Amino acid sequence: xxxxxxxxxxxxxxxxxxxxxxxxxxxxxxxxxxxxxxxxxxxxxxxxxxxxxxxxxxxxxxxxxxxxxxxxxxxxxxxxxxxxxxxxxxxxxxxxxxxxxxxxxxxxxxxxxxxxxxxxxxxxxxxxxxxxxxxxxxxxxxxxxxxxxxxxxxxxxxxxxxxxxxxxxxxxxxxxxxxxxxxxxxxxxxxxxxxxxxxxxxxxxxxxxxxxxxxxxxxxxxxxxxxxxxxxxxxxxxxxxxxxxxxx
Ligand code: PGA
Numbered sequence: 001x002x003x004x005x006x007x008x009x010x011x012x013x014x015x016x017x018x019x020x021x022x023x024x025x026x027x028x029x030x031x032x033x034x035x036x037x038x039x040x041x042x043x044x045x046x047x048x049x050x051x052x053x054x055x056x057x058x059x060x061x062x063x064x065x066x067x068x069x070x071x072x073x074x075x076x077x078x079x080x081x082x083x084x085x086x087x088x089x090x091x092x093x094x095x096x097x098x099x100x101x102x103x104x105x106x107x108x109x110x111x112x113x114x115x116x117x118x119x120x121x122x123x124x125x126x127x128x129x130x131x132x133x134x135x136x137x138x139x140x141x142x143x144x145x146x147x148x149x150x151x152x153x154x155x156x157x158x159x160x161x162x163x164x165x166x167x168x169x170x171x172x173x174x175x176x177x178x179x180x181x182x183x184x185x186x187x188x189x190x191x192x193x194x195x196x197x198x199x200x201x202x203x204x205x206x207x208x209x210x211x212x213x214x215x216x217x218x219x220x221x222x223x224x225x226x227x228x229x230x231x232x233x234x235x236x237x238x239x240x241x242x243x244x245x246x247x248x
Pocket of ligand 1: 011166170171172173174209210211212230231232233234
């Protein structure tokens with residue numbers, strides 16, 4: 001069995017002005033002492049250039065990238081722009097973008113491929129709504145597996161691609177999926193990845209996200225097939241992020 005290094009990733013969403021860059025400086029030393037894990041912060045695009053020199057071993061990334069190389073896409077950010085700003089990675093397919101920007105799984109696959117082409121690592125997010133979860137665990141597993149397979153780029157490889165399972169009903173709600181729910185979903189996603197990609201599917205990291213905090217991180221991070229966490233609210237300050245990194 002391959003050993004998967006844990007990744008603790010923060011997602012600041014549409015939060016953070018230059019006044020908050022001190023938090024990046026305070027998070028950097030938390031990662032510096034940890035050769036055994038990876039730490040990343042997915043920041044607003046406007047902060048990337050200023051944050052990158054402060055981040056030390058923390059990978060700084062964007063929260064989305066456009067699937068086209070460049071062109072008439074007002075308001076979007078290209079992979080080359082992220083790289084030039086100092087990003088080493090990007091999120092794609094976060095449920096907030098799928099819901100509010102109407103991004104399809106085909107869009108997400110194209111974004112991932114474009115980001116990889118520019119040299120970025122990618123965290124690709126999937127997850128079911130409450131409505132789907134209420135149809136039962138088996139229905140939720142099948143739905144998320146389908147979403148994952150439809151969102152995977154052609155050349156998916158664990159060297160640059162990480163998957164994050166984030167149940168939509170657990171994001172920003174304080175409602176965490178239970179350890180058995182997380183373990184069962186991650187088991188289903190692992191099986192689907194192995195069936196599709198073989199050994200590469202075994203080596204691909206699977207993060208959990210959705211109301212992860214210092215209080216629940218240890219229980220979640222020790223579950224089988226949980227290779228890290230994608231953290232929203234609790235990544236905004238070093239004080240809240242530190243216990244999650246420590247739990248990994
Ligand atoms: P949350 O967000 O930790 O605030 O629930 C997680 C995410 O959306 O990535």
